Amino acid sequence: MTTTGPDPEDLTARARIRDAAMLHFAEQGFERATIRGIAETAGVSSGLVRHHFGSKQGLRETCDAHLAKMIRKLNDEVRSGQVPDQANPVAAANAMMGPYRGYLARALVEGSAEAVFDQMVELSEEWLAEADEKRPDVPDVDRKARATVGTAMALAIAVLHKHVSRGLGVDLFTPEGDLLLARTLIDVYSHPMLSVEDAAEARAALNRLQPEPPPTDRGARSRQRKEQHHD
Amino acid sequence: MTTTGPDPEDLTARARIRDAAMLHFAEQGFERATIRGIAETAGVSSGLVRHHFGSKQGLRETCDAHLAKMIRKLNDEVRSGQVPDQANPVAAANAMMGPYRGYLARALVEGSAEAVFDQMVELSEEWLAEADEKRPDVPDVDRKARATVGTAMALAIAVLHKHVSRGLGVDLFTPEGDLLLARTLIDVYSHPMLSVEDAAEARAALNRLQPEPPPTDRGARSRQRKEQHHD
DNA sequence: GTCTATATAATGATAGAC
DNA sequence: GTCTATCATTATATAGAC
Numbered sequence: 099m100t101t102t103g104p105d106p107e108d109l110t111a112r113a114r115i116r117d118a119a120m121l122h123f124a125e126q127g128f129e130r131a132t133i134r135g136i137a138e139t140a141g142v143s144s145g146l147v148r149h150h151f152g153s154k155q156g157l158r159e160t161c162d163a164h165l166a167k168m169i170r171k172l173n174d175e176v177r178s179g180q181v182p183d184q185a186n187p188v189a190a191a192n193a194m195m196g197p198y199r200g201y202l203a204r205a206l207v208e209g210s211a212e213a214v215f216d217q218m219v220e221l222s223e224e225w226l227a228e229a230d231e232k233r234p235d236v237p238d239v240d241r242k243a244r245a246t247v248g249t250a251m252a253l254a255i256a257v258l259h260k261h262v263s264r265g266l267g268v269d270l271f272t273p274e275g276d277l278l279l280a281r282t283l284i285d286v287y288s289h290p291m292l293s294v295e296d297a298a299e300a301r302a303a304l305n306r307l308q309p310e311p312p313p314t315d316r317g318a319r320s321r322q323r324k325e326q327h328h329d
Numbered sequence: 330m331t332t333t334g335p336d337p338e339d340l341t342a343r344a345r346i347r348d349a350a351m352l353h354f355a356e357q358g359f360e361r362a363t364i365r366g367i368a369e370t371a372g373v374s375s376g377l378v379r380h381h382f383g384s385k386q387g388l389r390e391t392c393d394a395h396l397a398k399m400i401r402k403l404n405d406e407v408r409s410g411q412v413p414d415q416a417n418p419v420a421a422a423n424a425m426m427g428p429y430r431g432y433l434a435r436a437l438v439e440g441s442a443e444a445v446f447d448q449m450v451e452l453s454e455e456w457l458a459e460a461d462e463k464r465p466d467v468p469d470v471d472r473k474a475r476a477t478v479g480t481a482m483a484l485a486i487a488v489l490h491k492h493v494s495r496g497l498g499v500d501l502f503t504p505e506g507d508l509l510l511a512r513t514l515i516d517v518y519s520h521p522m523l524s525v526e527d528a529a530e531a532r533a534a535l536n537r538l539q540p541e542p543p544p545t546d547r548g549a550r551s552r553q554r555k556e557q558h559h560d
Numbered sequence: 561g562t563c564t565a566t567a568t569a570a571t572g573a574t575a576g577a578c
Numbered sequence: 579g580t581c582t583a584t585c586a587t588t589a590t591a592t593a594g595a596c
Binding site: 127129130203204206207208209212215216219229233235237238239242243244245246247248249250251253254255257258260261262264265266267277278279280281282283284285286287288289290291292293294296297300301304 | 358435438440443446447450460466468470473475476477479480481482484486488489491492493495498508509510511512513514515516518520521522523524527528532535
Binding site for chain 4: 111142143144145146149150
């Protein structure tokens with residue numbers, strides 16, 4: 099429960115402002131958040147914010163960079179197997195992302211944090227690369243496309259956490275919420291919404307609408323989808 | 330392609346303002362959007378906006394109500410089998426939700442539109458009720474929980490459409506985007522991320538952390554999860 | 561129903577003192 | 579590095595004329 103221990107060399111006023119900004123941006127959004135409010139939370143004057151970050155936009159960019167850095171750090175720790183609670187990856191991810199999850203959700207929706215999303219897609223691609231080898235299935239769509247949709251779905255819980263909490267009946271940030279979410283994700287992720295027959299049928303219906311190169315084309319190696327524009 | 334034909338009795342200035350507001354709220358968010366800008370798009374003065382809706386918040390609430398109404402209408406049409414393009418449900422949903430998808434995404438993220446989300450969860454529950462009968466699986470989580478997570482995931486594409494478009498390489502609002510998204514969704518939804526073995530293992534690991542009532546408890550009928558609080 | 565004009569409040573940005 | 583004081587802009591809300 100170290101909440102991703104704050105960097106030792108990071109207790110300066112600048113860091114406090116940045117952390118306060120991420121909090122305010124997360125809870126109120128970029129537009130609604132005010133430099134004055136952020137400064138107050140950080141315990142400094144509004145002028146100092148300007149001194150360190152130049153402008154509100156500059157402050158946002160610093161927050162984005164910090165978020166990307168933290169995501170990278172989290173990913174490295176996961177890959178190194180340093181996750182303290184490997185049994186419940188959801189709880190582990192929540193615990194480590196905790197302080198930044200709100201900002202991540204906001205930033206993604208407001209169009210910022212593109213680098214973070216793309217980075218998560220890349221990680222998802224790496225994960226999919228391993229998973230694809232174990233499956234005889236021949237995917238008819240680009241691996242990156244699947245990684246993108248999968249990433250978006252994985253982020254849905256964070257982005258819509260308020261509504262998900264309401265639907266689940268418990269706050270996602272509580273241990274009970276973590277547990278219920280983990281159980282639910284296990285069920286959903288192991289329980290395909292479409293059977294192979296339904297999928298084949300849906301694909302066939304799609305092909306009837308707009309014939310596509312036959313499924314012999316893997317399309318999983320190089321991701322040049324520009325062939326679709328040759329009509 | 331009737332874009333959910335605008336109600337005949339709805340071409341009044343009030344409706345134009347509301348539609349313009351949904352557009353502005355969707356593209357710029359509630360805070361950033363201005364009454365003046367909305368009025369200009371609607372071709373009226375800012376004073377008239379105040380006259381009809383009282384305040385910016387009142388305008389937002391009207392938009393939310395209209396969105397809920399449209400979702401209900403869309404759902405009824407889907408249930409009645411009136412969907413023009415049944416072969417590609419994604420494209421169909423996009424086409425009908427098109428004008429409101431952006432607003433829906435914004436409203437959900439900004440905490441509004443709770444009724445819409447809950448409504449979609451209910452629809453998902455109904456859908457799951459049918460699907461559950463065909464599957465011998467005994468879900469160890471509430472149906473509502475699964476419906477909630479499933480709904481959030483389904484909405485993820487709309488909420489993060491900008492990032493998804495970037496990852497897919499095509500704009501989701503174009504026909505090519507619809508097609509690629511449909512193919513990808515078919516693959517993802519028919520391709521479980523967790524094998525039954527992995528799922529069982531993950532569940533077991535979860536139970537080791539916090540023992541839970543044995544899986545003989547269906548928990549799918551009534552949704553009282555308060556039993557979990559008896560520790 | 562619709563418009564113009566104004567009041568009031570809040571904000572980001574800035575300049576300069578310590 | 580940090581603060582206080584101020585400027586200029588902008589937006590909502592309002593009042594009143596047509």
